[in-house]
Amino acid sequence: MEKIKIIMDVDVGIDDAIAMCLALGNEKFEVLGFTTTFGNRRCEVTTQNTLKILELVGRTDIPVAPGAVRPLVKEYNPPEFSIVHGYDGLGDMADPLPQPTITTCGKSAVQFMADTLRESDEPVTLVPVGPMTNVATLIMTHPELMPKIKEVVLMGGSTIKGNASPVAEANIIQDPEAAYILFKSGLKIKMAGLDATWDGYIAFDELEEFGKANWLSEKIYSMCGIYAEHYRERMKNPGLAMHDSLTLAWLVNPELVQAEDYYVTVDINGRYTYGMTVTDVDNVMKYKPNATVAMGVDRVPFINMIKEAIANLAAQKK
Ligand code: RIB
Numbered sequence: 001m002e003k004i005k006i007i008m009d010v011d012v013g014i015d016d017a018i019a020m021c022l023a024l025g026n027e028k029f030e031v032l033g034f035t036t037t038f039g040n041r042r043c044e045v046t047t048q049n050t051l052k053i054l055e056l057v058g059r060t061d062i063p064v065a066p067g068a069v070r071p072l073v074k075e076y077n078p079p080e081f082s083i084v085h086g087y088d089g090l091g092d093m094a095d096p097l098p099q100p101t102i103t104t105c106g107k108s109a110v111q112f113m114a115d116t117l118r119e120s121d122e123p124v125t126l127v128p129v130g131p132m133t134n135v136a137t138l139i140m141t142h143p144e145l146m147p148k149i150k151e152v153v154l155m156g157g158s159t160i161k162g163n164a165s166p167v168a169e170a171n172i173i174q175d176p177e178a179a180y181i182l183f184k185s186g187l188k189i190k191m192a193g194l195d196a197t198w199d200g201y202i203a204f205d206e207l208e209e210f211g212k213a214n215w216l217s218e219k220i221y222s223m224c225g226i227y228a229e230h231y232r233e234r235m236k237n238p239g240l241a242m243h244d245s246l247t248l249a250w251l252v253n254p255e256l257v258q259a260e261d262y263y264v265t266v267d268i269n270g271r272y273t274y275g276m277t278v279t280d281v282d283n284v285m286k287y288k289p290n291a292t293v294a295m296g297v298d299r300v301p302f303i304n305m306i307k308e309a310i311a312n313l314a315a316q317k318k
């Protein structure tokens, strides 16, 4: 079976960590590497967390390249809303993962992505699930490599309300200019935004069973305390949104995701709408659609795909 070559750009975080498990545990993917960015926590923290997860699941063969420590324009401070991932970005567990014994690959995120694209014998899919700074910088500094980017499947944006402002989603609002550049780039884009990811949740009454499935799901369950409380108490969501994993599930089985082609741009000037993914659902502006936007997901098979990938990883490393 031909595998999908991917580079994931992560800001580990709880749902990023689970998405890493989906990428590594589903046989459809060939993970060429993880690049890291500021976002949920500072880049040095998200980088360490990425290394910790790879060591946890026994995949220290996968390269990690650290990237942007701040957005292109605005200032960066770890956003208050990201405390949902804990101060350490992995749920502030009572028994936290050990400091990693492995380190990064010696290249920056952009250099790693550029070298990997150049050396790949076929186009590579980029899967950014944090602020889009690294991907925007890549296409600004290496336009000659754009033909080697098969598509960008990003977690971010929303055609409805936001989660980081009344109208803006967290990954986009943390670097709106980067997202603006990406949506303008002409690259093939799939946008896995809140319209669909809020419905892609592990239900609270499924969580206990999820945590008992194997040693890895138990560890992930112990990471999710703060995250679960956020979705139960503050978001009044029926479960824990698996935002980042939806990008990968969409690649594995497109049938799971209901999607539409729309023209999308990013507000980079608004006082109250800064970071909003302005989506022309009625094609009022008559522009050619530049993104396929996820509008819904079949929740049960999506969550089962995550569980299966975690079980695969757990079995590979006793
Ligand atoms: O809005 C959800 C996104 O913000 C996810 O990628 C989550 O990890 C946070 O980065």
Ligand code: CA
Pocket: 010, 011, 012, 013, 015, 016, 039, 040, 129, 130, 244
């Ligand atoms: Ca993320």
